[in-house]
Amino acid sequence: MDGPINIAGLQQFACEYGCTNKLESFEKVESHGKKVAVIGSGPAGLACATELAKKGFSVTVFEKENSAGGVPVQTIPSYRLPNAAISDAVNTAKQLGVNFVFGKTISGKDAVKNLLNDGYKACFVSTGLVTSTELPLFNGFQNVANAKSFLNTVKFGSKPNFNGKNVAVIGGGSVAMDAAITAKALGASNVYAVSLEALNELPADPEEIELARGAHVTFIPASQITEVVSEGKNISALKGVNITWAEAGNFSPANARPVAGTSFTIKADYVIQAIGSSAGAEIKELATGLKHKGRGTIAVSDAFATDVKGVFAGGDIVNGGASIAQAVGEGKKAAESIHRYLLGTEK
Ligand SMILES: Cc1cc2nc3c(=O)[nH]c(=O)nc-3n(C[C@H](O)[C@H](O)[C@H](O)COP(=O)(O)OP(=O)(O)OC[C@H]3O[C@@H](n4cnc5c(N)ncnc54)[C@H](O)[C@@H]3O)c2cc1C
Structure with missing residues (x-):
């Protein structure tokens, strides 16, 4: 190999190829009505919400901005990642029945636990790293x-x-x-x-x-x-x-x-x-009992479960800032874990 591997190019190709060729199965099982809340509509949140909707969960995504997509939409220059790659992912989630609540910041003491008390059976935290150093x-x-x-x-x-x-x-x-x-x-x-x-x-x-x-x-x-x-x-x-x-x-x-x-x-x-970023201050108080690591990131198990029952987390807020592909992978794995947690089955 003569030069460095073009990782961003490969990721962009994978996004575009997957969307254009409809590689994902959009079939979902019949709804069983169990409600799951997802906080943040970046790559991790979108992936988790989409997977859960395919499995018949009733998913609501809370997003503080007025549109979905997270950093790839809000920040990454278009020459690096065309917005179409993300808007296709958002459309897929919507087609599967995922409900988006925009302009809604989940914050305040035990805000996540309050969601669980309001009828959501599980919650996935995927808020990314919002505070720039x-x-x-x-x-x-x-x-x-x-x-x-x-x-x-x-x-x-x-x-x-x-x-x-x-x-x-x-x-x-x-x-x-x-x-x-x-x-x-x-x-x-x-x-x-x-x-x-x-x-x-x-x-x-x-x-x-x-x-x-x-x-x-x-x-x-x-x-x-x-x-x-x-x-x-x-x-x-x-x-x-x-x-x-x-x-x-x-x-x-x-x-x-x-x-x-x-x-x-x-x-x-x-x-x-451009010297790094950390979790928003509101993350610390989202749920009493959440364990944090450096820069306010959230500690999880291999199954992306936090120390608080019913609360899962993934993406930058867990890995400290990696890539779109990693955030998507973590969102999907967390969806599997939430499925097992709520229905006690593997698939
Ligand atoms: C400038 C820049 C360029 C990058 N370039 C690349 C690249 O070329 N390739 C690559 O693979 N990766 C790149 N990355 C990294 C990539 O963007 C992240 O790893 C990825 O977006 C993480 O996804 P996420 O879902 O965890 O978080 P995010 O994308 O950060 O999404 C989090 C979402 O949660 C919302 N949110 C936050 N707090 C709350 C709250 N309290 N209530 C409700 N909503 C909330 C936010 O508004 C946001 O929409 C780049 C990052 C930056 C900053």
């Missing part, structure tokens, strides 16, 4: 955004005019690459991707890194921003230093050490932060 260094400045809200605005809102501007993207993952490529497409003269990781340590997909190189994004690897130069509430430049790792192979920010005598300054008319 932000650096205190950039607090209070106007020309700063996190990557998810930036990409969402570019997709659905008024596109910023970056003609002739300098844009600094902080982060070295796939989300940072998406933001950097998008900033270039909006006309920015210079887009800098500043990462703690060295080039050979970048967590982004190799294919995304190649796309960013092709778009003439300038990489500033093994580096950390230490100071903001501003005019009023607007950042005009960023100062930084090169870093090395105190402990080899540990890429956490706390493990970064400045290299003495190094310094750099880059002009920045706009800063985009």
Whole structure:
């Protein structure tokens, strides 16, 4: 094999091929009336809801946004994943009788347990990671955004005019690459991707890194921003230093050490932060007894069952952020477990 495997391309092909060729069986068994609630309509929630509907459950999906699809619809640029792939999945769920309640955030103390008391026999939590991590260094400045809200605005809102501007993207993952490529497409003269990781340590997909190189994004690897130069509430430049790792192979920010005598300054008319995300604050109180792991993710068994009876979880809120394919797989496995839990049968 000569180059990296194009994982995103394979996933996109699988989505499109499956939809076009109707690979899924849309047959469902007769309804037995048992109600299941799904929180979040991203890939995990959609997959779980669809599988349960095929098995005769009466499924309601609660979604805080006004449309279904989660991050692939709200955030991922269309050049990476055409919306048709997701809208086909939503239509399939609707055809199978899944009921969607949009504009409904499930929050508040024991909100999930309240759903169980309201007649839902089981609940699947698939809320994804909704809170973007932000650096205190950039607090209070106007020309700063996190990557998810930036990409969402570019997709659905008024596109910023970056003609002739300098844009600094902080982060070295796939989300940072998406933001950097998008900033270039909006006309920015210079887009800098500043990462703690060295080039050979970048967590982004190799294919995304190649796309960013092709778009003439300038990489500033093994580096950390230490100071903001501003005019009023607007950042005009960023100062930084090169870093090395105190402990080899540990890429956490706390493990970064400045290299003495190094310094750099880059002009920045706009800063985009792409340094990770965590569960929303509301997740902690959804059900007394839910166990949490790092960044507010939910701990589950191999069967995607939480420590609270009748409550299951899957997707990014469990795996800490992976891929669409993994979220779909977890949603399907959780549906099998919910089926076994409620009907005591394998299929
Ligand atoms: C910029 C970006 C690019 C990416 N690119 C790719 C890619 O190219 N390929 C790939 O495979 N993966 C990619 N990913 C990762 C992929 O999008 C996620 O792994 C996947 O969407 C996770 O699915 P999910 O269903 O767990 O969560 P999500 O997609 O996050 O969906 C969660 C849903 O729950 C809703 N919700 C949250 N809280 C509540 C609440 N309290 N009440 C009601 N509803 C709620 C949200 O509005 C959302 O609709 C990308 C991610 C990002 C951020």
